[in-house]
Amino acid sequence: MRVVQNVCGGGPVKPKALVPWMPGTNCHLEMARAFELAGAIAEIVPLRRFLAQRRKFSDHQLIGWAGGFSWGDHLRAGWIAAIDLTNPLRDQVLEAREKKVPMLGVCNGCQILVSAGLLPGLSELGHPTAALDTNSSGRFEHRNAVSIYIQEQSKVKCLWTEQLGGQTICLPVANGEGRFVWLEKTVCRVVATYGSPRGEISYPASPSGSPVAGMINDDGTILVLMPHPERRIDMDHGGVQGLGIFQAGVAAVL
């Protein structure tokens, strides 16, 4: 899948990957590093610069919403940040979506994008059709290596997992609100499941109690994942099983 052409004379230039930061974001450095290892130029930018209209999302070819506890996860995980996206940043988000700028939301980033209503289904921005509920255990869960099955591209089209379809990768999971729930009528495009193609709900195969580990939006550009691919990008740190996701994202915009 190719979304944005970014080629100049002499070969492809490195795409610009944006990693927004807001109070509580704490996985931005590793996400920026993952984009860089995948061939992008990553930039961490405080969200307040976008709120002040000093920067625009659509100036970047890729956007990675990193994990953490944005705004202290007050009221719900990712909720306050989602309010920013759906209100003062609404036009910027819609523009980026319109331009099909690939977005990746990991953990808190996933909670933000789902709370903003960017996915699943054809929801309207600001009207979420799904939520990341409190884990069934009622507590924060960290697991160093959880098996994540990536669905075949033939079943779920996703530019971020283009080369990974049908594979099982092991990634760390670390969250307290990671259980996907959605409105009955919503069509969810599940791209990653815990443990098996159908998804496990037993603990600890699924740390959250949901079979779903990740979803993609309808046009295959916005991926949300509760596990952390950015923590598995080199051999010193448990392997490169997460790197493929970033490489696919970068390849899609070259």
Next chain:
Amino acid sequence: MIVKLYKSRTLGTDPIASRLLSQLHAGGYRTIKAIRLEQVLRAEGDISDIDALKRLFHHPLLETVGQRSRLNSKKPIVEVTYQRSMTDPELDSIMHAAASMGICGLVWVRLSTRYEFTGIGRKEASKLAAQFFYNPLVQTLLIPGKEWTTLVPQGEPGGVEQIDLALMSLRQLRKFSDDRLLHMPSEQLLAVQKFFIREGRPSRDAEVEMIAAKWSDHCYHTTWKRLGLLEYLRKTTEKINHPLVVSAYVDNSGVMRFYDGWALNSKGETHIFPTFGVDPYCGIMTKHGGVIRDIISTGQGAWPWGGTTVMATCDPRIARSRVPKGAFHPQFVLHESIRGTHDYTNPMGIPMMWSQYLVHPDNWKGLALGHSFGILPENKAKKGVPLPGDFVVLIGGPTGNDGIHGATSSSGNMTAKTRTADAASVQIGMPIEERKIMEATPLLRGADCIRACQDCGAAGLASAVGELGEACGVWLNLAWVPLKCAGLKDYQIFLSESQERCILVIPREKLPLALEILADYEVRAAVIGIFTDTRRCQVVNSPEMNQGLWSSHPTAQMSGTIAVDLPYSFLNSSCPLPKIKTRKPAVQLKRFQPRVPQTESQWVRLVCEHLAHYNICDQSEAAHRYDQTVQGNTVRTYIGGADDRMPDDLSVVTPLRGHSHGAGTANAVNQFYGEISPSVQGRLVAAQAFAKLVAAGFGPDDITLCANVYSPRATDSPENAWRLKALVKRGYGPASAILGAPVITGKDSSSGTFITKNGRRIDAPLTLDINALGRMPEVGRLIPKPFRKPGDTIVLYHPGLRKLRLGGSVFYDLFHERGSELSQLDLRQLRLGLERYHRLTEAIKCIRSQSVVCEGGLIRRLFEKGFGSGLGCSVRLPGDSLQWLFGEPGAAVLFTTDLQTFTYFEANDLHVLGQVTAEPAIEVFASNQKRLFKASLEEFSCGWSKTFAEVVQ
């Protein structure tokens, strides 16, 4: 107008309520049939759009919101909220969201939680809430029908009380100290009185409070100074003259050289008094917040990359009737400590690198310890010194009435009255504030904006600014300190230990740039004063002074109300040290000889019971609450192996992103050995921490130590003083010199004494925690812990082991015994042996797996290595079966290899025990070849898995 919105869950069961219910059931409150929760948002102002406020407050899929409660008013309901004098931690977030949604007219918001109980009466519900659901210092129960007329904090800040000490008798001075919770000994009170007589004026409350905090054992280390221990440790480290030491005993943490111009810093901090005496949850949050700030505020600022938590309590399974009045039930302390740790360290985004939970029957005022580790450029790693004219900039959260008297209270005994009398000393944790500081610090450092920095820990501004001002003098205006509480007196603003605050010393020309960086990362910053050349600490409260105008021509103006005006010559050199006698205790050590099992099944049962001992059992239930891989630099987690439950001996990260240089930490802590011999305790614990790193591949010359000592009160017990001295001067002090691993940081806490209501004194066990920090040029050299391959030879390498004994072991504790003799180590031989081992690992990759045999003995490590790999082993013991299976040699390396000969090692230091097997079972033979037992790993894991899980679930 105040609008009230009630939010309750609509989708499925509420996991939070379910968990709360199961915890209350576990705590013995079994009559409660159900709990329902409801959150209330109170919003004050001329609010334009209440529907928008509803959208802000609730998630439409999960919750419903309305202006009427959905709880059953006929059932007991309690509602908990922050007191009106406080600002809710969520205020900033909610106000930000409201502004984003265009909600106009909002002035203030407050959140509360309502609990509806089924199965108990109203009185019992209120009692339960008071005990478990709120901290009366800062929170309150809302009485139905009694609503606030405004949500905005009320009160007038400021005000100084003059106290004339001159005519007070010693008795009156003591009463004065008790009434103000100063915990000052008589000699200090007399010194203060003498000073103010000489000055010819009454003292001000903030001055007395500042002196009490500054001279407290917590801040001034009076016990250790009197016993000469600090000086001894300093000199020992100097004598070692280790080339990696960059900074020791001068800053908030110790610093060692890393690679490529970078340095690592480490610190261990106890936070015992509020954790055990007042509020475990807030106490633990403060512990982590404080030690992380110590790391951030080292040199010109560091980046934290790891942390630990170590908790020692009484047995959480103890009957409620056995809990002395004034002490918390240990299960409550444990639950709250785990909750406090994950609520603080996870949002901080700092990987947990070790968690450990211990029991000892005398831990009513037990141990609450945490470490933090950081990285900073070596050329920015030395403690900075302010210059006259530099600005005093307070950054971080606003100041409140939380944490008053933390420094002085922590230096006193814990008594049956502590929970109520000293409640004000607890702080409210707000990790997001601290994370913002953490984020901005490297940028400020990189822009040369920080001349020096200091965190606001014990005694708040009094300590942080007070210490920084020692170099030249300092002037502050308390009116410029951002507050979250109304009605604070000057001394409270000055002494408050509100969390997540630091002082930056910023050169004048750098102020605009620094403020810009801080604003970008949403760190609240206030210029509150200036460094002077007066060599005095001068503090005023002058609201009339215009901060903006003053900043362009800053001078120290003694206008408004003067709160403090003290010369540093008095503060720094006039503290009388306590008189402490030392006397060797006349202890009758009791020999113990357990019965040796006669059958295989008896052996298996004994091993299962041993592995299920609380101190060495599976504690992954807690470890899985803590993020161990955030920052993406984790190479080795401390819980790992095949199913993510095997305890490892250490944890390793690569703190320089994109480089393979490793930083590893290994922790060793013991509360049993000191009952037999404090000096041997010191040597064994130091050796253990050191050996864990070397066994895993770290060079013996690449290690420094952090030592934390927790001891019962020594000022009134010559025996306790003797034990403490022996631990330091004949224990880990000389051990560090012999091992060549300098102690570069640590913390002493000498207030481990609990006085029960009937006056019984319970001394906490003498506790030593040594955390070894090592560097490794390339993490590819790390040797894993789990068995690797069937057929590998299992070797026990124990250089320096002179006697292997069971005294002080976890095994003896099973029988509630200590025994009379500890294992004995020749540390010189240990060092030489570990050097030999390290050279071998560097020369050829022949060591396939390793672990250090210490607490729990050989059988614990065989089991863990098997459990983590799914492989088993067959071993023959070299001597007495009980001793070799359960004895704690301190620093023996259990490794597996494909080597056939062992000419690299001294033959006397080594035993070839057996082989790794494909069958997941442990088979053990006695030295006479008789099989003692064989059982599957699954069988051994039963009790091991349950002990801790049952306590915390």
